[in-house]
Amino acid sequence: DAGVTQSPTHLIKTRGQQVTLRCSPKSGHDTVSWYQQALGQGPQFIFQYYEEEERQRGNFPDRFSGHQFPNYSSELNVNALLLGDSALYLCASSLLSRQGPTRLMNTEAFFGQGTRLTVV
Amino acid sequence: LAKTTQPISMDSYEGQEVNITCSHNNIATNDYITWYQQFPSQGPRFIIQGYKTKVTNEVASLFIPADRKSSTLSLPRVSLSDTAVYYCLVGRSYNTDKLIFGTGTRLQVFP
Numbered sequence: 478d479a480g481v482t483q484s485p486t487h488l489i490k491t492r493g494q495q496v497t498l499r500c501s502p503k504s505g506h507d508t509v510s511w512y513q514q515a516l517g518q519g520p521q522f523i524f525q526y527y528e529e530e531e532r533q534r535g536n537f538p539d540r541f542s543g544h545q546f547p548n549y550s551s552e553l554n555v556n557a558l559l560l561g562d563s564a565l566y567l568c569a570s571s572l573l574s575r576q577g578p579t580r581l582m583n584t585e586a587f588f589g590q591g592t593r594l595t596v597v
Numbered sequence: 598l599a600k601t602t603q604p605i606s607m608d609s610y611e612g613q614e615v616n617i618t619c620s621h622n623n624i625a626t627n628d629y630i631t632w633y634q635q636f637p638s639q640g641p642r643f644i645i646q647g648y649k650t651k652v653t654n655e656v657a658s659l660f661i662p663a664d665r666k667s668s669t670l671s672l673p674r675v676s677l678s679d680t681a682v683y684y685c686l687v688g689r690s691y692n693t694d695k696l697i698f699g700t701g702t703r704l705q706v707f708p
Contacts, residue, residue: 481640517700519701586696590638
């Protein structure tokens with residue numbers, strides 16, 4: 478059973494360029510969350526995708542966008558790269574289950590190994 | 598979400614028991630306490646979760662006092678491979694809408 482897989486593992490981009498990172502969730506999971514982790518810091522929540530829509534978003538500018546495909550895989554896009562975007566980008570998958578008519582709850586999140594993005 | 602405070606770093610030797618304490622004074626009634634482990638260049642990995650008293654699994658134990666304003670992650674007989682960053686998170690059980698990580702505790706185990 479494959480866990481969460483991310484590609485590429487490493488990437489170097491130039492300021493102003495655009496980048497796309499990819500994530501395949503753990504088998505059986507339907508929800509993908511993206512995190513940014515700067516050196517020496519804890520991961521920071523970017524956004525979460527469920528049913529091909531952005532379900533929740535953290536405090537990140539619109540340069541950060543995403544997409545989820547029908548097979549639950551996801552992409553993170555960052556436009557107009559800044560030096561400060563250099564970080565480890567982590568993808569986490571989980572399963573969103575219905576707890577009642579209106580309540581959804583996520584199961585435990587599993588993280589991928591991340592993509593190390595360096596902006597020069 | 599409740600803010601957590603933990604030591605920035607800790608050192609230990611192989612075979613010793615390591616206890617990492619986390620403070621969460623503003624924990625809500627519905628909040629659980631969850632600990633993650635992260636090795637360099639890898640994503641965080643769930644270790645243990647608890648609500649009150651004591652929880653034990655094959656990896657660690659989690660001690661939570663009655664007032665729940667703090668918690669202690671206990672790693673028995675650590676090895677070099679336990680060198681990692683340990684994060685304490687507070688929130689609803691398994692609710693992964695938005696995991697809030699602090700800077701964590703960097704544990705270094707020496708031979």
